């Protein structure tokens with residue numbers, strides 16, 4: 001497993017506005033998309049490509065095309081859905097699959113309530129979208145699920161991570177072909193397993209509070 005923090009003033013600025021508790025949902029959604037596009041630039045650095053011959057108005061030349069099958073993008077519902085548009089803007093030919101997962105806020109157990117993915121992911125490059133890596137439980141379940149289906153490598157794009165969650169993933173996935181791309185590694189988890197300083201509940205801030 002490899003971890004990359006995108007160190008760029010545009011990312012730092014947008015993240016600061018996102019963290020602000022006074023930022024309303026419409027702005028939060030737009031900034032989330034913009035941040036994902038910036039992170040996706042780094043996250044797709046190793047996307048598989050092949051040479052392709054094309055003709056410009058001047059001459060024939062060799063360019064670059066995605067290798068088929070194209071990458072699979074998997075947002076983790078609910079909060080990951082807020083990242084999808086920012087990713088598909090950059091990789092419009094990617095296929096999209098969905099995983100619905102929620103953590104029980106009392107036990108921190110992960111409940112998988114929805115899954116709509118190809119049955120066979122053999123050899124596929126997969127990009128997982130989830131803004132928050134807190135205890136790491138959700139991402140661990142998602143990554144294991146994708147490898148069981150045959151994915152060749154998994155790149156996770158997150159906005160924030162807690163050191164505790166990253167350490168847990170490192171522990172369990174040290175030899176796996178996994179890359180985590182982040183805007184920030186925050187300070188810690190609080191007693192409710194929320195990221196500190198964090199930005200609160202990403203799903204609630206994107207879509208409103210649920211019961």
Ligand SMILES: O=P(O)(O)OC[C@H]1O[C@H](OP(=O)(O)OP(=O)(O)O)[C@H](O)[C@@H]1O
Pocket residue numbers: 076077078079080101102103104108130131132133134135136137138139165193201202203204
């Ligand atoms: O690292 P973990 O401790 O597993 O926590 C992170 C998860 O918590 C949030 O989802 P949540 O369960 O709140 O669902 P939601 O997106 O529907 O709000 C977040 O989007 C991650 O999926």
Ligand SMILES: O=c1cc[nH]c(=O)[nH]1
Pocket residue numbers: 079132134193194195196198199200201202203
């Ligand atoms: O800080 C956190 C932790 C888990 N899920 C969130 O949305 N925020």
Ligand SMILES: [Mg+2]
Pocket residue numbers: 079201202203204
């Ligand atoms: Mg939530």
